[in-house]
């Protein structure tokens with residue numbers, strides 16, 4: 378049996394009767410940039426999230442960059458973020474002349490909210506929490522510390538669109554309680570298009586206007602540019618695809634949660650060899666962009682498990698093999714920084730196949746093979 382990490386072809390096949398006409402209607406319209414589907418999608422996403430202003434853009438990295446640009450944070454400011462994420466989160470800050478400050482993670486792979494306060498200095502301007510692998514961060518605690526020190530919060534929801542969390546007794550979607558939320562529609566994300574795409578949103582009218590202006594060459598009125606912006610747009614075809622898929626997002630996320638529940642129960646006897654993701658089924662706080670386990674031992678043992686699974690037809694991924702503060706681009710500035718959990722997890726993590734089209738027999742096959750392989754490696 379061959380089990381893929383993701384199967385976008387199978388997802389397309391299931392939704393083709395809706396996706397193909399949506400795409401063809403844009404093709405025939407000729408309105409490939411800023412067509413009607415773009416503003417319609419922005420409105421539908423705003424409604425889904427319960428926010429006032431959604432501004433679509435070229436990708437999730439641009440969304441983070443636009444958020445930081447819109448806030449007009451002075452150069453040299455420090456931006457606190459997690460040590461375990463995709464580079465984009467820290468890259469957007471560094472590109473704009475800010476200093477990313479990395480905070481260690483907990484066993485659930487998210488930023489340790491208890492360590493944020495100790496990282497705050499008089500230069501700190503914002504916190505960028507990342508809801509890694511689809512699990513919402515401890516946002517109540519993060520917003521509390523942000524309020525105490527008057528910091529902006531920019532939530533990176535690229536892996537967690539649709540996940541919820543409770544704040545002050547209220548259930549909210551991730552990305553909607555703070556200054557700005559950002560996301561990516563990279564094809565493999567929980568809501569993915571067929572190319573690049575992203576969005577940024579806010580409830581603040583002023584920020585909403587600035588974000589739209591900055592994404593459009595710094596011009597609120599065409600050819601009357603008032604600021605240095607960037608060119609970052611969601612193509613009309615991608616917007617048309619996302620309009621179809623947004624209607625399925627909650628269903629996609631429920632399917633991912635179901636798969637995670639099956640993995641958790643089938644792997645529960647292997648807890649001596651690995652840590653499984655924790656999830657409270659009632660909370661909706663995890664939408665399983667990835668199902669990531671932490672294997673015991675060192676990276677050689679983890680890599681051996683991955684290799685043996687591959688020989689048995691099972692694809693897996695390591696997210697991420699290097700913690701952000703240890704990446705060559707950030708290593709020199711962080712050479713005295715020791716973040717034990719992030720440094721341990723980069724050697725132990727392994728993400729198993731996770732996508733909406735995964736069948737029960739495939740999940741069973743993965744678990745059976747993982748059982749045999751871990752016995753072989755750990756004895």
Ligand SMILES: *Cc1c(COP(=O)(O)O)cnc(C)c1O
Nearest residue numbers: 436437438463465535536561563
């Ligand atoms: C995918 C991702 C991004 C970047 O999105 P792109 O659309 O690829 O630019 C940013 N942050 C996280 C956590 C991501 O997973």
